[in-house]
Amino acid sequence: MASQDWKVSLHGGHSGEFCEHATSTLREVLEGAVAFGYHTFGVSEHAPRSQERFLYRTEREKGYTIERLHREFEAYAGAVDTLAKEFEGRLIVLRGLEAEVIPTESYQEEMLGWRKRFDFDYMVGSVHYVDEISVDGEKADFDAGVAQAGGLEPYAVRYYETVAAMVEALRPDVVGHLDLIRKNANPAAALDAPSIREAAQRALAVIKQHDCILDLNTAGYRKGLGSPYPAPWLVRLADEMGVGFCFGDDSHGPSQVGEGLERAREYLIENGVSEIRVLTREAGDIVRKSVSLEE
Numbered sequence: 001m002a003s004q005d006w007k008v009s010l011h012g013g014h015s016g017e018f019c020e021h022a023t024s025t026l027r028e029v030l031e032g033a034v035a036f037g038y039h040t041f042g043v044s045e046h047a048p049r050s051q052e053r054f055l056y057r058t059e060r061e062k063g064y065t066i067e068r069l070h071r072e073f074e075a076y077a078g079a080v081d082t083l084a085k086e087f088e089g090r091l092i093v094l095r096g097l098e099a100e101v102i103p104t105e106s107y108q109e110e111m112l113g114w115r116k117r118f119d120f121d122y123m124v125g126s127v128h129y130v131d132e133i134s135v136d137g138e139k140a141d142f143d144a145g146v147a148q149a150g151g152l153e154p155y156a157v158r159y160y161e162t163v164a165a166m167v168e169a170l171r172p173d174v175v176g177h178l179d180l181i182r183k184n185a186n187p188a189a190a191l192d193a194p195s196i197r198e199a200a201q202r203a204l205a206v207i208k209q210h211d212c213i214l215d216l217n218t219a220g221y222r223k224g225l226g227s228p229y230p231a232p233w234l235v236r237l238a239d240e241m242g243v244g245f246c247f248g249d250d251s252h253g254p255s256q257v258g259e260g261l262e263r264a265r266e267y268l269i270e271n272g273v274s275e276i277r278v279l280t281r282e283a284g285d286i287v288r289k290s291v292s293l294e295e
């Protein structure tokens, strides 16, 4: 690997072709990744949801169905395979998926099934739902989730318990946006309670036990949170516990490819992290390594 080996994103590459809330084609997103100077770019399209009740409002308005989500995901798996070969020599494209934790009863089987069926290179495990209510979607849903849990503190504890359970169930290579609950929690400072810290630490212990990589996700900047996911205290705690980070630009279109990466590199260094974990492809195999965050 040459200079700027840290220019690897393992979470993102969503495209309007296969995701209703993204823009452009996958090819355009990958051209954006080449233009940005990524060495390796992991594409982690959303695994399809399996029940009508989980369709987003915007999807309903456009007449999306579960069948369509499935059809598009199958098309995605074929397209990313073809494009990974086509971009060889310009960009190492990893073929991945972003897993969900819904429905609670069957997500493990469904997500592991998708991974196996298309022989994906890797998996990002994300918690976008607590007890089947959306965390990062509409604020009204988040508020309903908080009310159901009996307040923000028990809600946040439940969220981190869900992260730990997801890691046990899916053994993902990468854990997505660890403190996604910051997005809708107002003020985010309310998440700074001992019980929440302890729950986060327990989740990190499970992440460490299964040797997962944490997604340093630059979407936090985009959402106006002032820092990426996870927050500084979680970065320092994870680092102390020996859990490594990778970058994720969480791009949902070419204009977001590489966005915030340089800033996130400085953020990690400021919080005491000197190396970044990467997955890449060498001689046909997916390998994992640590590279310096220095230029």
Ligand SMILES: [Zn+2]
Pocket (backbone or CB within 6 Å): 014, 019, 021, 046, 252
């Ligand atoms: Zn998305």
Ligand SMILES: [Zn+2]
Pocket (backbone or CB within 6 Å): 098, 126, 128, 176, 177
């Ligand atoms: Zn996500």
